[in-house]
Amino acid sequence: MDPNHGLDLVTAKSVKGITIDGDQVNVKIELGYPAKSMIGTLQAAISQHLQSLGVEKVTVEVTVKIIPHAVQQALKPHPQIKNIIAVASGKGGVGKSTTAVNLALALAAEGATVGILDADIYGPSIPTMLGLSGLPESHDNKSMMPKVAYGVQTISIGYLVQAEQAMIWRGPMATNALQQLLRDTNWEHLDYLVIDLPPGTGDIQLTLAQHIPVSGAIIVTTPQDIALIDAQRGLAMFAKVNVPVLGVVENMSLHICSQCGHEEAIFGAGGGVAMAETNRVDFLGALPLDINIRQDADLGRPTVVADPDSRAAEIYRSIARKTAAKLALKAKDFSSRFPTIVVQNS
Known part of the structure; x- marks a missing residue:
């Protein structure tokens, strides 16, 4: 669960990739908001969750991509x-x-x-x-x-x-x-x-x-x-x-x-x-x-x-x-x- 919006990472479409190579699992997470102070905590929580399911080796990559969101009808976002x-x-x-x-x-x-x-x-x-x-x-x-x-x-x-x-x-x-x-x-x-x-x-x-x-x-x-x-x-x-x-x-x-x-x-x-x-x-x-x-x-x-x-x-x-x-x-x-x-x- 992402504590900042209350949804799980899958529902929030934050999981961008999962690859499995033998006993190694690599997870790519992309957040749509800035969260520098909690990225380490999030990585540790995901790793701990996967290890509790029996996965031995986990690599978690967390990136941030901030995009424009919809505004009032008939208006467009400011170009800058x-x-x-x-x-x-x-x-x-x-x-x-x-x-x-x-x-x-x-x-x-x-x-x-x-x-x-x-x-x-x-x-x-x-x-x-x-x-x-x-x-x-x-x-x-x-x-x-x-x-x-x-x-x-x-x-x-x-x-x-x-x-x-x-x-x-x-x-x-x-x-x-x-x-x-x-x-x-x-x-x-x-x-x-x-x-x-x-x-x-x-x-x-x-x-x-x-x-x-x-x-x-x-x-x-x-x-x-x-x-x-x-x-x-x-x-x-x-x-x-x-x-x-x-x-x-x-x-x-x-x-x-x-x-x-x-x-x-x-x-x-x-x-x-x-x-x-x-x-x-x-x-x-x-x-x-x-x-x-x-x-x-x-x-x-x-x-x-x-x-x-x-x-x-x-x-x-x-x-x-x-x-x-x-x-x-x-x-x-x-x-x-x-x-x-x-x-x-x-």
Whole structure:
């Protein structure tokens, strides 16, 4: 069983070859998602399973192949981006941006080529969280090079305006800015682009659903009822526009005292799990309310890179693997296999 999507390797079509030579068995496994930290564990588990069946010599080869997956009808994947994952919440203050940044860094740590786009035009926070500032470079005065932090490509309106400048823009200007940030950035062969959406279900979200090819979405919530009500609206929005929700992440699930280690569910308990069950989507993981996560983000070194061996970083990597694994089971995009057909008068 693959722990990241819950299916066995045969059903998930991950077994690409089995050869038997005398008492030697060679197995080739191909995962559709990045999983650098668990490949050794997976190889050992397969070997142990086969040896329990009486096979003496086992060789297990595990490779990773990330491909584009289907997006909304009438849209095609971005030529330089295999998959776009939207991270959304119904309301602000639930730690969505912190989750999005650490998710992107975790996907990169697992071996993927990753970018993050800050779609919060009015309140961009990605530059601060990644410790970046200043204008992005342009080699042709028409497009921008993404800024890079910890191996992750990134773009944000925050790189283009002064930190204290207020974005007093009407909806159409903000949505145009979002499309330009995606279109006019020279992304370099991304496996995943994580889009950090602003809270709510407004113009930005509608533009994302109608004009940006999204492979899947993640809903971030806290356990309290008020946050869950708004998160439910966000989930319903993606259902209406035919963007699959890959799962729910519950943030601030437990408060861990930095002095004594006492754990207390100050925002309630089980809300994210209940929401996932009600909507028949996957529960990807629960994150604690930990002062270190907040401090790391404020210092421009998110937890996944600041303290990669911490429990929180381990949870972020688990969420990243599950997210990518769930996406790997979704329908594939075959648009690139079809030729362009042009009809013209001769």
